[in-house]
Amino acid sequence: MWRAFNETFSSLAQLLNATIVSGTFGPRIIKSTDPEDIQFYGDPDLYPNQTEVYLPLTKDIYNTVHVYAPNGSLIASRDKYHLTSEETELLQLTPGKLEENRVIEPNNLCIAICLDAFFLDILSYLDSQNCTILIQPSYNVAMWASNISSESSVWQPLDWTTGPLALFEKTRNIQFSINPMVTGNLFSDMIVDGQSTINQRLSSRIRPLKRQDYLYIGLDLDDVQDISEFQTLALAQWAQDDPREANLTKQERQELLHQYALELAPNSKSKYENQYVDTIIWIDVTL
Structure with a gap:
């Protein structure tokens, strides 16, 4: 292997x-x-x-x-x-071991695997080493267009903003976060889904990109207005476009997206079963 x-x-x-x-x-x-x-x-x-x-x-x-x-x-x-x-x-x-997660030369890369980028102990330790680019390879074993659980009303992409987007508020030195996410049904019964992003720390020299299409599906700008330090530079398309231009409430949009997610799921018997998007995102940045 x-x-x-x-x-x-x-x-x-x-x-x-x-x-x-x-x-x-x-x-x-x-x-x-x-x-x-x-x-x-x-x-x-x-x-x-x-x-x-x-x-x-x-x-x-x-x-x-x-x-x-x-x-x-x-x-x-x-x-x-x-x-x-x-x-x-x-x-x-x-x-x-936390102490073995050192910044990687020559470009001051650092790694926080999936859930690790949500935790302050990891972020603080990497930030203390002057990490510039944080890479967060992620494997989200959950339906993306859905609430985080049957007992919760929190939309999965909204919960995800507390990781690769909010990490800039928790650190001082990290300038970019790169969050590649796996998509597709694994074997015959496991959903793995998400939207890859490349994000940047905002500063007085950077004009923020206030674009709705740079948001995870099912979200509006007011969902991230309290996260002041970031902007998304590149965002992977999801399997279905968010109907933001339609005259729908956020809840109605989320319900439509969720119905499509059910069709993507294993054993849905839909023609859209496992028809997730394979994509590449990229952006030129200056270090």
């Missing part, structure tokens, strides 16, 4: 001449050139030319993001600290 992951993203970084951030579950890895290890653990497709194998160092498994430089080298790995109940109870993952 590690050989496939590592070689894929190392090669892509070189091919694209880009820094690549990618995450996976896995243990700490050691490389072995012992012929007995190679014989036992080796890949039959590589026989007899395999010269090394990767082995787990311990039984602990982490949710880890790996950073590859444009030359293909692995320059950093960062573990998730605040695990969800599914990660601890179902997957039995081990949390990372």
